[in-house]
Amino acid sequence: xxxxxxxxxxxxxxxxxxxxxxxxxxxxxxxxxxxxxxxxxxxxxxxxxxxxxxxxxxxxxxxxxxxxxxxxxxxxxxxxxxxxxxxxxxxxxxxxxxxxxxxxxxxxxxxxxxxxxxxxxxxxxxxxxxxxxxxxxxxxxxxxxxxxxxxxxxxxxx
Numbered sequence: 001x002x003x004x005x006x007x008x009x010x011x012x013x014x015x016x017x018x019x020x021x022x023x024x025x026x027x028x029x030x031x032x033x034x035x036x037x038x039x040x041x042x043x044x045x046x047x048x049x050x051x052x053x054x055x056x057x058x059x060x061x062x063x064x065x066x067x068x069x070x071x072x073x074x075x076x077x078x079x080x081x082x083x084x085x086x087x088x089x090x091x092x093x094x095x096x097x098x099x100x101x102x103x104x105x106x107x108x109x110x111x112x113x114x115x116x117x118x119x120x121x122x123x124x125x126x127x128x129x130x131x132x133x134x135x136x137x138x139x140x141x142x143x144x145x146x147x148x149x150x151x152x153x154x155x156x157x158x
Contacts, residue, residue: 009061009065009148009149009152010058010061010062010065011058012148013057013058013061013144013145013148013149014054014055014057014058014061014141014145015054016057016144016148017050017053017054017056017057017058017140017141017144017145018050018053018054020053020140020144021048021049021050021053021054021137021140021141022040022041022042022050023041024047024048024140025040025041025043025046025047025048025050026038026040026041028046028047029046045095045129045133046129046133047132047133047136048133048136048137048140049084049087049129049133049134049136049137049138050137051083051084051086051087051129051137052083052084052087052129052133052134052137052138052141053137053138053140053141053144054141055076055079055080055083055084055141056080056084056137056138056139056140056141056142056145057140057141057142057144057145057148058076058080058141058145059073059076059077059080059141059145060141060142060145060146060149061145061148061149062076063077064145064146064149065149084134084138087129087134087137088129088130088131088134
């Protein structure tokens with residue numbers, strides 16, 4: 001792990017935060033449903049937001065190493081906020097649309113408004129995040145970045 005972190009600590013920190021968030025999705029899903037679903041490791045949506053953990057950890061790591069007033073921190077934070085906005089708003093809306101379509105299409109088929117041979121794939125409904133999922137993802141990303149930056153400062157010779 002030391003070699004991976006040493007080669008590009010910023011990308012490594014973001015990747016670790018994303019992995020932790022994805023693993024937590026499996027754990028939390030199991031805690032709620034009592035079903036182990038490893039597909040949650042690669043699914044979008046759910047608690048916590050891995051997108052937010054990824055970009056929050058990257059922003060935090062850049063802020064710690066480059067300075068909170070640096071151009072690099074400003075750039076990564078602007079892009080992070082766009083990604084967080086997308087996770088909470090645009091992708092969440094797409095999930096609502098999928099939910100409505102998944103309810104309407106079977107009803108149309110039963111009412112013979114569409115042919116029985118019409119095949120409509122079930123759309124994914126869990127695309128975006130609630131504000132609490134994004135908040136938890138941001139806190140997770142920040143904490144992972146702080147922890148790993150502390151680790152790097154203790155183990156890397158500068």
